[in-house]
Amino acid sequence: MNIQIPDHIAAIKSYQPGKTIPQLREEYGWDRVAILWNNENTLGYSPKSKQAVIDAYDTINYYPDPASVDLKKALSKRLGKPENQIVLGNGSESVLMLAIRALCSGEDEFLTSEGGFVIIYNWARINNVRCVAMPMTQGYGFDLEAIKSRINRNTKVIYLANCNNPTGTGISKAELDNFMQHVPDHILVIVDEAYFEYSTALDPEFPNSLEMDYPNILTLRTFSKAYGIAGIRLGFGVGHEKIIEAMGKAKLTFEPTALAQAAGMGALNDDDFLKETIDNNTSGLKYFYKEFDRLGVKYVPSYGNFVMTVWKDRDQVMHVFDALMKRGVLVRPLYDPIAHCIRISVGRPEENEHCIEALGEVL
Ligand SMILES: Cc1ncc(COP(=O)(O)O)c(C=O)c1O
Incomplete structure (x- = not known):
């Protein structure tokens, strides 16, 4: 192929698609899953x-x-x-x-x-x-x-x-x-x-x-x-x-x-669905903060529908990420200069509890 890709496009890394949730479910055989990696609304939609x-x-x-x-x-x-x-x-x-x-x-x-x-x-x-x-x-x-x-x-x-x-x-x-x-x-x-x-x-x-x-x-x-x-x-x-x-x-x-x-x-x-979503988030964040404090997990208080947790180093991040994944909890390890952090989205109460239960086991 002889077509020249301009330098500013060639320099960008291609998106590397990860495994899909059905593929991961098959690989890990989860009986329950908490999808907390994309800051989505896990209550659904109106x-x-x-x-x-x-x-x-x-x-x-x-x-x-x-x-x-x-x-x-x-x-x-x-x-x-x-x-x-x-x-x-x-x-x-x-x-x-x-x-x-x-x-x-x-x-x-x-x-x-x-x-x-x-x-x-x-x-x-x-x-x-x-x-x-x-x-x-x-x-x-x-x-x-x-x-x-x-x-x-x-x-x-x-x-x-x-x-x-x-x-x-x-x-x-x-x-x-x-x-x-x-x-x-x-x-x-x-x-x-x-x-x-x-x-x-x-x-x-x-x-x-x-x-x-x-x-x-x-x-x-x-x-x-x-x-x-x-x-x-x-x-x-x-x-x-x-x-x-x-x-x-x-x-x-x-x-x-x-x-x-x-x-x-x-x-x-x-507006009812919007209110339900917002209330779920406010109480979900409170729950996370209380449980993170109990488990000794460091975090940055958040104004969003997610919270960034702070770990010792990248090795610990990947260890926690892998261990949560095995337990059906999907979270987001971050990138430089916050590669020592993991972002966790707020989910439904049962997903948040699943996450905390899994974190407790990992720690
Ligand atoms: C700060 C910020 N801006 C924009 C977006 C993108 O949102 P949209 O789905 O509307 O493209 C996101 C999505 O995660 C976000 O976190």
């Missing part, structure tokens, strides 16, 4: 979302509404933002990709922190944008001072996750305000709030970047977490209309799909 998808199925011979008019209207009402300040995509990762694709070119740099959501680094690189990641604070948070000090004339986009996945750390309103006041307004600051519904339940003071008055903030939200429809792919961005218009131009015409738009409409109509 029946209203399911019904909306079933109803929409009858239209799948037609292309979806490319402007997602109904869903934008519903979101606009819920968020108190005009429709022209909202863009929808195949998950918030796609919306992040849209922002980079629409705004960055040439020498532009994407500035963020180490220890963040693992795919962000690739989305910058795939678009041939230099990605600069600053070290984290001692407490595994985004070091806003370090990020500020690294801004230069090439900086075009800054990415902050609030809360951050996988560390679970948050940025307070005062910290975010202070940061924004120091960032020149020609730099876009992406505030990824994938876990917002959980964060605000855990802390009523948790900042809502939609309420902050900065035209250079782009807020990302998703239906994959609290709304429970990760498999259908739906997320959105909210920002200045000029940014949203540019992102709309870079979007695949028929993204998101008709079924995703319908699922989102259904999900937005079910």
